[in-house]
Ligand SMILES: Nc1ncnc2c1ncn2[C@@H]1O[C@H](COP(=O)(O)OP(=O)(O)O)[C@@H](O)[C@H]1O
């Protein structure tokens with residue numbers, strides 16, 4: 001187990017259970033283990049789910065969510081924490097309250113709303129609670145494109161709109177916003193690269209990787225945010241944590257391309273070695289120019 005100053009490094013996830021094992025709590029704990037980080041979990045809802053569909057959802061009561069959080073935080077503690085499927089506003093409320101009460105740091109919020117199979121994982125009425133109560137506590141917010149559109153309230157179809165959306169989301173509280181590009185250009189056929197855009201309140205960095213032509217992408221968002229959380233728990237700075245997470249997800253999709261697990265959006269393969277920011281991910285930084293942003297320096301973290 002990875003040690004930091006002699007202490008076992010711990011990470012925690014607050015999310016829904018995916019009975020199929022590809023997303024949610026199950027993906028998060030597999031990712032923490034791959035990063036050699038001890039993982040604990042608070043389950044917000046059970047889903048009866050496979051790679052084709054979400055057949056049913058059973059929500060926990062807010063009281064039981066709170067009890068799980070207290071039981072972990074009073075004893076085990078955590079160096080970083082992520083949220084995934086939160087299901088409703090009452091759960092969001094107790095989660096936000098408890099994170100403040102225990103002064104949790106290194107909080108990654110993955111604003112999970114809809115499964116790859118198209119089912120809602122967050123009630124519509126909970127979106128405002130997420131914006132008002134949870135986003136101000138987030139160190140890192142990781143929406144995919146449809147989630148960023150919902151939180152912003154406008155469509156994002158161009159790179160310029162994506163730059164604007166990241167700034168608008170940062171104004172709601174998170175220190176760092178990453179808009180993930182897995183869903184880009186879905187209407188006109190996917191592009192050859194997946195670009196994840198990072199805004200830290202002042203500067204933009206974009207991470208580019210080849211788009212793997214695969215349907216084994218169930219749980220990629222959960223895996224990505226869990227990998228960032230594990231990186232933060234291990235003491236990485238945010239860019240290194242994001243770079244390591246992106247290469248981990250890429251390798252996990254690649255390693256699952258010939259898997260026969262399920263008949264729909266198959267899970268990724270978490271049994272891949274982690275690469276701790278070895279200059280493997282190409283990215284770009286941006287400078288302000290003529291009232292807009294210009295891509296300039298190529299970076300590798
Ligand atoms: N086909 C793909 N090839 C390579 N990377 C991908 C692919 N699809 C998604 N990713 C990566 O997986 C992560 C999750 O992206 P995305 O699919 O947009 O999120 P979500 O799973 O929340 O919908 C991002 O880092 C993204 O770059």
Ligand SMILES: Cc1ncc(COP(=O)(O)O)c(N)n1
Nearest residue numbers: 016017023024115116218219
């Ligand atoms: C419990 C749970 N949490 C999150 C997701 C999102 O993952 P995906 O978008 O890949 O379906 C999911 N399907 N189930």
